[in-house]
Amino acid sequence: MATLSLLALVTAELGDRDMAAALRIILLPFRDQLITMGFGAICLGTVHRPIARLSLLLGDKEEAIRHYRAAITFTAQLGAHPWLAEAQIDLAELLLQGDDSVRADEAETLVVEALATARALSLHRLEELAASLLATARRKGKDAMLRTSFPEPHVRPTIRVLGTFDVTSIRGEPVRWQSRKARELLKILVSRRGTTVTRERLIDLLWPDEQLDRLYNRLAVAASTIRRAFDPAAELPPNTFVESRGDLIRLNTRLIEIDAECFMSDARAALEHALDTTARIDMLVAALDRYAGDVLIDEPDAPWALHYRREVHDTFLEAAYALALAASAKGDQLTRVDAYRRILGLDVYEQRAHEGLIHALTTLGARGQAAEAEANYMQRMRELGVNVGQARPSHSEE
Template identity: 35%
Template structure:
């Protein structure tokens, strides 16, 4: 059973990005190289005297990786014994293959998964907010945080609600952030801020809002540098060359990481960094604003693409537990994502977590029935 699961995960790890999955995705694929990924180190290789530091590191990594896999299986057996009241379970998890039975040579891991990075890469991505990505090293005097809770920071300090002095100033900033780098006609801005009111009476109001917003973004002091907020007789703009927007940073990081992934490179570091930047949907505080919807949907779609790539990259890097975490995050975004369901089921079974795998399979069948999709044969 486990060998078949390895073959399934190998196909998932090596396939390209699939934006439009076919109806028979997940059916059994031919084996590629995942069995070798989890195999013990070659005794002949270990016995040889390494000729270089790189060769020594390669040998040591293979040994350490195999021992880690064995330790995980031992932990599963101990959990099974404890759960059964001190007696070994009737169907304990399968232990790793013996070196004399499996001679597959371990593949050299990606740069992202080398031992010096293991502490950071193997950390379980918890659901909590964690440290603010980019907060410590941001050199921009003004930072706009729009993913999740809306917040504006000036010189590293959050702007309090009382400092805005006008809700319209906050709304103006949100509107401009929804169209990063693009000028918006003054008339359109006035229609959003004061819907239904005649434009001829709103010019002076907009001027007051612009002045208030500039003062807030300057930290309440006389501004000596360029303000991110610009306006002329025709348009209003937000210059992100002198400010930072977290949604723009996320999209840039995601584009770079997905590009590396699609070219077949190891991109676990880049993808994980982009994933950490996404702390929630764009402007969650404005769920019904039509002007916020396009960027919100675009950012969310890219986040899902990043998670799909992370599952494949984690499986390729022989980290099934990490891949499980990302598959679960995918299902939090979309409970009907068939790829995520199949990955989760296979990964859990590969790790010997058969009870969780059964529940995941039952949930998959339920979700597919709800939308009238025939379950894939590979999940049976």
């Protein structure tokens, strides 16, 4: 099987259509098997992947997509994360061929997951490829469903994911969840930032060890539970907040106030505001005031939350350091101190913030606080096994 599968990949690369047709017939009965070598010592993924490559060469794009999706489902169930990431990238590349914005949006979702896996496992080649594809997917434009018109609710439902997780309905009432899976599904959809996710992928994330064909109804029930949570009296069309079309589901973030999205929007506006230092400082402070903690801290190990958490956290750091720099340019040492303390309140090991805080306090003339900050800095670095000597930060370190 390994020899045939490798031959199929080489055939697809060389473009030999006659050989591809023959190999596809041979491999199809074994599509759900793993490609192993050396009595199982080496695994090269599932047979679905070389079949997909052959199908694409033979001009059957839809069959290739089906096999790539099967490869994703199969490797996800096995927990074979490197092969899962590779299949996600293969499918994303295929979906990005053409101008279908719905498929481009699905490709973005696949690449985001593959990128998180590649970074976590230090798969540098896959990480570079995923990063390049992510930029391409985002250039293709957002999901076509974004252009759909929905009635505006009188009161927008809210979702808080910074430092906690809670939801309020369009009536302004807190949601009390009866279904743990519905709650988890909503978190996953929030982490996708309005992009679509396939039903199969959601099922795999929610029920990884159960039979796929039995779970579509349970997924539909979970989605309906979220809709009722947002709109208890069913005053609005069912697809207003949780949209589903065919195999794709997304959260309509345009009609929902999500604290992390509000923070990201405000922070980006402040970072791009370059006309007036005072106004920029005010905007950065207002944005940072929204940041109540990292995203979905009650899901610390969920792989689907990692990319979103990192993206929002990185924006927080960028905004906080920008605030320190703007305050320094204005000679506002108190605001500098506040910016660095915000950072250290979330990460006590952020070396650059420690050094900036010491410098700001020294410049301010608060020598006692500066000495205390330096002692804390040295202690934190010792905990990391870092020998930094005496801290002598300067303006250039900002």
